Amino acid sequence: MDIRRLDRQALLLTGEMVSRVKTDHLRLATPCADWTLYGLLRHLVCQNEGFAASARGAGEPWAVWRDGDLGGEPAAAYEASADEVTAAFAEDDVLERRFALPEVGEGFAVPGRIAIGFHLLDYVVHAWDIAVTIGAPWEPDAELTAAALRVAALVPDEGRGAGAAFRRRIAVPDDAPPGERLLALLGRDPSWTPAPC
Template identity: 85%
Template sequence: MDIRRLDRQALSLAGEAVSRVKTDHLGRATPCADWTLYGLLRHLVSQNRGFAASARGAGEPWAVWHGGDLGDDPAAAYETSADELTAAFAEDGVLERKFALPEIGEGFTVPGRIAIGFHMLDYVAHAWDVAVTIGAPWEPNAELTTAALRVAAQVPDEGRGAGAAFRRRTAVPDDAPPGHRLLALLGRDPSWTQRPC
């Protein structure tokens, strides 16, 4: 599987949702209980910058994973961070390079191929988070959904829960669509809807 190409698809999927966000959406609650939509968009920008730094061997400091600035145009901030990330992931040797991922654990590193898979999965899921928050479509193609399902199935049950990257898996019917199975594997409720304030 060409993980870098799939990651670009995930970035684009999330970017499509982000491009539909209006200023009055930013205070809305999201499926990510700890974040309003503003906080989620800030997280997306921060993560892009953190993964880009890690791809270049500078991902160990916590500071590079936080502090993403949305400025006056969240969509433009997202696109700038996505371009930076895409350039970093395109570098020669990046698939074998060790990526520091301090949010998982101090001193934790994985080969680039695995780190990029984590990023791809995260952005497919967060594309849904943004889309469902604003009532926009979320339609990852079959190839991207299959790849994300493959990575999601490997996320261990240990360490899941409140405050973690993923909540505990949720149940869906055996005949649920692949996208719903993916969301459930990551602890999301595919039937989540924006609730009035």
């Protein structure tokens, strides 16, 4: 599996969703209970900047994961951060480097190949969060969905719940489409809809 190529696809998928966001969407609630759409977009920029720093050996300080700024153009901020993380992930030997991921735990680090898989998963699923919030279609291709499913299956049940990165898994039928199974593995209800205004 070419994890870097697939990660770029995930960034493009999310970028397509971000490009559809209008100013009046930014205050909407999202499936991520703690975030409005503005907060979710800021999270995406922060994550790109944090993963880029971590790829270059500077991901331990919390500040590099929290300083993302949307400015007045969220789509432009997202694209700049996506370019930054793509460039960092393209560096030689990045798949073998140790990535610090302080959000998982103090001192926690994994090889680049695994870290980039986490990043891919985050962006495929957050693309759905944006899409369902603004009423846009979410259509990752089969290869990208399959890759995200493989990573999602590795996320442990420990540490899930309110306020954590993932909620508890949701049961869906065995024959549910792959996208729905992916969402359910991460505790997202595939039938979620925005609350009426």
